[in-house]
Amino acid sequence: VTRAVAAGPGDTDSAAWVAGAVELAQAGDARALARLVSLVENGAAELRPVMKLLAPLTGRARVIGLTGAPGVGKSTVTGALVAACRGGGERVGVLAVDPTSPFSGGALLGDRVRMQGHATDPGVFIRSMATRGHLGGLSAAVPQALRVLDAAGCATVLVETVGVGQAEVEVASLADTTLVIVAPGMGDAIQAAKAGILEVADILVVNKSDKEGAQEAVRDLRTMVSMARRGEGDWKPPIMTTSAVTGEGISELAEKVDAHWSWLGSSGQRDARRRARAREEITAIAVAELRRRVGGLPGGAQLDDLAGRVAAGELDPFAAADELVAAASRGG
Amino acid sequence: VTRAVAAGPGDTDSAAWVAGAVELAQAGDARALARLVSLVENGAAELRPVMKLLAPLTGRARVIGLTGAPGVGKSTVTGALVAACRGGGERVGVLAVDPTSPFSGGALLGDRVRMQGHATDPGVFIRSMATRGHLGGLSAAVPQALRVLDAAGCATVLVETVGVGQAEVEVASLADTTLVIVAPGMGDAIQAAKAGILEVADILVVNKSDKEGAQEAVRDLRTMVSMARRGEGDWKPPIMTTSAVTGEGISELAEKVDAHWSWLGSSGQRDARRRARAREEITAIAVAELRRRVGGLPGGAQLDDLAGRVAAGELDPFAAADELVAAASRGG
Numbered sequence: 252v253t254r255a256v257a258a259g260p261g262d263t264d265s266a267a268w269v270a271g272a273v274e275l276a277q278a279g280d281a282r283a284l285a286r287l288v289s290l291v292e293n294g295a296a297e298l299r300p301v302m303k304l305l306a307p308l309t310g311r312a313r314v315i316g317l318t319g320a321p322g323v324g325k326s327t328v329t330g331a332l333v334a335a336c337r338g339g340g341e342r343v344g345v346l347a348v349d350p351t352s353p354f355s356g357g358a359l360l361g362d363r364v365r366m367q368g369h370a371t372d373p374g375v376f377i378r379s380m381a382t383r384g385h386l387g388g389l390s391a392a393v394p395q396a397l398r399v400l401d402a403a404g405c406a407t408v409l410v411e412t413v414g415v416g417q418a419e420v421e422v423a424s425l426a427d428t429t430l431v432i433v434a435p436g437m438g439d440a441i442q443a444a445k446a447g448i449l450e451v452a453d454i455l456v457v458n459k460s461d462k463e464g465a466q467e468a469v470r471d472l473r474t475m476v477s478m479a480r481r482g483e484g485d486w487k488p489p490i491m492t493t494s495a496v497t498g499e500g501i502s503e504l505a506e507k508v509d510a511h512w513s514w515l516g517s518s519g520q521r522d523a524r525r526r527a528r529a530r531e532e533i534t535a536i537a538v539a540e541l542r543r544r545v546g547g548l549p550g551g552a553q554l555d556d557l558a559g560r561v562a563a564g565e566l567d568p569f570a571a572a573d574e575l576v577a578a579a580s581r582g583g
Numbered sequence: 584v585t586r587a588v589a590a591g592p593g594d595t596d597s598a599a600w601v602a603g604a605v606e607l608a609q610a611g612d613a614r615a616l617a618r619l620v621s622l623v624e625n626g627a628a629e630l631r632p633v634m635k636l637l638a639p640l641t642g643r644a645r646v647i648g649l650t651g652a653p654g655v656g657k658s659t660v661t662g663a664l665v666a667a668c669r670g671g672g673e674r675v676g677v678l679a680v681d682p683t684s685p686f687s688g689g690a691l692l693g694d695r696v697r698m699q700g701h702a703t704d705p706g707v708f709i710r711s712m713a714t715r716g717h718l719g720g721l722s723a724a725v726p727q728a729l730r731v732l733d734a735a736g737c738a739t740v741l742v743e744t745v746g747v748g749q750a751e752v753e754v755a756s757l758a759d760t761t762l763v764i765v766a767p768g769m770g771d772a773i774q775a776a777k778a779g780i781l782e783v784a785d786i787l788v789v790n791k792s793d794k795e796g797a798q799e800a801v802r803d804l805r806t807m808v809s810m811a812r813r814g815e816g817d818w819k820p821p822i823m824t825t826s827a828v829t830g831e832g833i834s835e836l837a838e839k840v841d842a843h844w845s846w847l848g849s850s851g852q853r854d855a856r857r858r859a860r861a862r863e864e865i866t867a868i869a870v871a872e873l874r875r876r877v878g879g880l881p882g883g884a885q886l887d888d889l890a891g892r893v894a895a896g897e898l899d900p901f902a903a904a905d906e907l908v909a910a911a912s913r914g915g
Contacts, residue, residue, distance in 0.1 A: 302899040310896050320652055394900070436768075522894070529890035529900065534874070536904035541873040542866070558861035562854070564642050567634040568726070568861065572868035 265297050269304055276403035279342070281376055284403050288378055291395040302395060308402035310525070312344070313512055316426030317411045318451075323434040324458040327495035328504075329411045333369050335505035341406035345369075345377040346396055348412040376400065394425060394532045423451035424531045427524060428511045430504075432456045433472070435464030449475055452488045453511050460492035460500060486514055553578060597629050601636055608735035611674070613708055616735050620710055623727040634727060640734035642857070644676070645844055648758030649743045650783075655766040656790040659827035660836075661743045665701050667837035673738035677701075677709040678728055680744040708737065726757060726864045755783035756863045759856060760843045762836075764788045765804070767796030781807055784820045785843050792824035792832060818846055885910060 275283035493500035607615035825832035
């Protein structure tokens, strides 16, 4: 395995730089924190030593995932929850996981603009992360960025994702508490169920509760929650209504998030979820490495050749995959 | 590697059964086709011999992907396009990729109900596929189901997916032509851009064109399409308006789909896309096998142990992944 030469300091200096940056970040230095997150996002060569250094400092932050279809007001709810947490004085991190698009020339700034109310608060660290190009969506960089914010002393980290489907399941695997947000008139709750996202919700939020159709959305969600199989002592997702723009329902939502956090602790689910999260994280890194081998050294030309034969109907994809796996097991 | 014993016939009979089923399916027997797709969906032991047998029969079907947020009317557009294709007399397959949810007790039937107009047409094969549990979403079963429909003689296969984000990119990698569908008032085109899905569109469709906001949606999409970098001779995604319920705009859309198909042929992009599709397919199968090894034989208990140490901050996830990869390269 070759090692990319970092544009900055060498290995030894790098360790010292990282240690210094972590200390600064813990003291509240946003620039040091931002540089550490960038290092994670770029998958820099220093990533491994950084993660090694951070490991003993992690495991303290509470991670809240917020998800839902585009347009339901995730960012506004996130902003309102940040305010609620800051009222208690704790440091808060926000990761807005933002797919980039060539149509927009990069991650859109809308979310950050909407959270401008917190832009000048040194106790709030807000970061947009692009998922494009990261194998497996959230699975690569976001958990590492979470570790950075955790180690830097953020008591709560809010992870907001755009999209419906796979991304939600991934957020849920990262978060201690997952909020699924819907809005009236954005397609009904059936559509949310259809997208398979209700099942990952610890708390369901009907935002824009002043809009027409809010009560119908609540009723539909209630029906669907009641239909889910659930064991004795399991958490039953409450359905909260908010109008994040006016702030209505936000303190009740924050209380419910706290209640879920307490339940996680008393039920033993907090540790169980965190072990599951670590399993996911380790597996994702291992698979990415194996995938690199499959697409990598011996695979490049070989994969093109195999793909040509599969496209021509000369070979089936399973037989082709067998050849690749054999090569990956040798290579590395 | 142990081999699951099939509930049905043994290996030798199985090959004969598959050959017979393929022949029946090619003659238009929907039940034989359905059983072959089930075999793919269940990842049965016979999957490999089936795919080997089908390989030389594949590569003829035109694959059209339809995607967009929940509620934009994908199923209705799909149904209308099926009718347009059937007008030309060709056999049509529909794969509705449908995440299942414990809230609904399985794949929702809504789509199928909406396509009931075609339910009794023997020239149309409609199938809902659940993606849950399939590693990498669409990457596992859907391409194999496509191969089955292709080999069975469907001239066109429409693949409809729910969701925004990763799933769309996967559909685009499967399809010859990808339609991204938006609707007025479902969140504006900016939200679609935010979800990163515009970039995979070969054709953009504003459905429910009779609704308020349709012209704004067209205008926003036009702006975003014009902003995308594009080379000389590249395809510029047209923006079509439809009202799939009334049928308005559907024949124009079908013509545009044909025009894109012609362009794919004349530009050489058709072969290029199909080779890329084969590369994705092979890689996905290979990665699934490697992932099985990582989570599998030596990994099970080892992964739990590593996860416990990572959760406790004793180990960083990269170091843990190294141990797993080493084990996976030995195992198999």
